[in-house]
Amino acid sequence: MFEHLEPAPPDAILGLTEAFRADPNPRKVNLTVGVYRDERGVTPVLECVTEAERRLAAAAGDKTYLPIDGLPDYARHVRELSFGADHEIVASGRSSAVQAPGGTGALRVGAEFLRQAFPKARVWVSTPTWPNHPGVFQAAGLAVESYPYYDAATGGVDFEALLDGLRAIPAGDIVCLHPCCHNPTGADPAPQEWRQIADAVYERGLVPLLDFAYQGFGDGVREDARGLEAFCRPQAEFLVCSSFSKNFGLYRERVGALVVVTKDAPTAAVVSSRLKRVVRVNYSNPPSHGAAVVSEILSDAGLRREWELELGGMRNRINGMRTLFARTLTEKSGRDFSFIERGRGMFSLTGLSPEQVDRLRIEQAIYIVRDSRVNVAGMTSDTMDDLCERIASVL
Ligand code: LMR
Numbered sequence: 120m121f122e123h124l125e126p127a128p129p130d131a132i133l134g135l136t137e138a139f140r141a142d143p144n145p146r147k148v149n150l151t152v153g154v155y156r157d158e159r160g161v162t163p164v165l166e167c168v169t170e171a172e173r174r175l176a177a178a179a180g181d182k183t184y185l186p187i188d189g190l191p192d193y194a195r196h197v198r199e200l201s202f203g204a205d206h207e208i209v210a211s212g213r214s215s216a217v218q219a220p221g222g223t224g225a226l227r228v229g230a231e232f233l234r235q236a237f238p239k240a241r242v243w244v245s246t247p248t249w250p251n252h253p254g255v256f257q258a259a260g261l262a263v264e265s266y267p268y269y270d271a272a273t274g275g276v277d278f279e280a281l282l283d284g285l286r287a288i289p290a291g292d293i294v295c296l297h298p299c300c301h302n303p304t305g306a307d308p309a310p311q312e313w314r315q316i317a318d319a320v321y322e323r324g325l326v327p328l329l330d331f332a333y334q335g336f337g338d339g340v341r342e343d344a345r346g347l348e349a350f351c352r353p354q355a356e357f358l359v360c361s362s363f364s365k366n367f368g369l370y371r372e373r374v375g376a377l378v379v380v381t382k383d384a385p386t387a388a389v390v391s392s393r394l395k396r397v398v399r400v401n402y403s404n405p406p407s408h409g410a411a412v413v414s415e416i417l418s419d420a421g422l423r424r425e426w427e428l429e430l431g432g433m434r435n436r437i438n439g440m441r442t443l444f445a446r447t448l449t450e451k452s453g454r455d456f457s458f459i460e461r462g463r464g465m466f467s468l469t470g471l472s473p474e475q476v477d478r479l480r481i482e483q484a485i486y487i488v489r490d491s492r493v494n495v496a497g498m499t500s501d502t503m504d505d506l507c508e509r510i511a512s513v514l
């Protein structure tokens with residue numbers, strides 16, 4: 120029955136983790152998938168999560184279906200976390216939210232909703248972007264195009280090219296942006312640049328789709344929302360896809376959200392009805408556990424404080440590893456990798472060619488994504504010298 124099928128290629132990121140698991144080399148290092156690891160190389164379950172789970176277990180809730188759009192409390196917390204508790208968007212009711220299975224699920228629901236709303240629109244992604252973006256958008260029936268973003272010569276954002284690129288996108292098309300911790304480059308625009316980006320997007324009449332997967336991993340929970348805040352203007356309409364995989368360490372619980380901000384509350388009600396249709400025909404209604412944990416933490420002042428502390432600890436370690444990696448690689452290679460220090464979040468491009476990436480994997484059992492992306496949160500200080508010597512050996 121299936122003889123006509125060709126095998127699909129392995130996933131650009133998760134496929135490498137499968138290959139890593141199968142590698143018998145005892146010195147193997149996995150810097151591929153965006154998962155935080157501590158100084159011991161372990162992905163911790165946050166203490167606030169363990170405590171929230173203990174409370175949820177003690178409360179013995181039921182297992183009936185959640186509403187199609189998820190836990191109502193959770194939607195409120197997502198809005199407050201994204202925009203700030205006192206924000207006009209939270210108070211006015213001019214947004215609709217659905218709980219989604221991870222940030223990827225939020226992107227897929229958002230993409231299907233947009234394809235129905237604007238059947239001819241294309242979606243524009245940054246060059247480069249998360250390798251799964253094109254696949255998710257195409258699976259929802261949207262054609263994908265790209266706009267300039269990264270300047271390999273400086274390791275930063277090519278801001279003029281980005282603005283020119285946005286201004287050349289046809290009105291009515293969708294533009295996907297990363298409000299913080301750009302994946303894969305780690306290069307973010309400055310806050311005043313975000314305002315110019317939002318100006319260009321709105322002047323051009325584009326539909327902003329903000330992929331907000333790393334809030335709190337750059338400079339802080341509110342600081343990392345500055346890119347998003349640039350889009351919050353009276354009556355302005357945009358979509359936000361949030362993920363709590365990283366900042367709550369809830370990866371496998373698949374917990375994310377899509378918030379569609381509309382010009383007024385009646386429009387939000389219409390959008391909400393459409394989002395629920397998209398969810399119902401895909402996975403009917405969302406899984407409960409991850410969202411219940413996030414709600415439990417964010418609705419309790421003590422647990423929330425604990426979460427911010429633990430998140431701050433992860434962020435400090437990431438930023439520390441970023442600096443140490445940039446300096447050690449510069450020292451071991453004799454080349455300038457200081458641009459890595461200026462990045463934010465878990466990822467940076469190293470600028471290695473695909474051939475060098477392959478040699479690194481084959482000769483050194485060091486796994487990085489083929490676009491040269493490394494996850495600095497997968498590094499430890501005691502192995503940094505060794506890691507950078509081995510990377511330098513393929514340069
Ligand atoms: C990543 O980019 O590594 C993460 O977003 C995990 C994933 O699903 O690819």
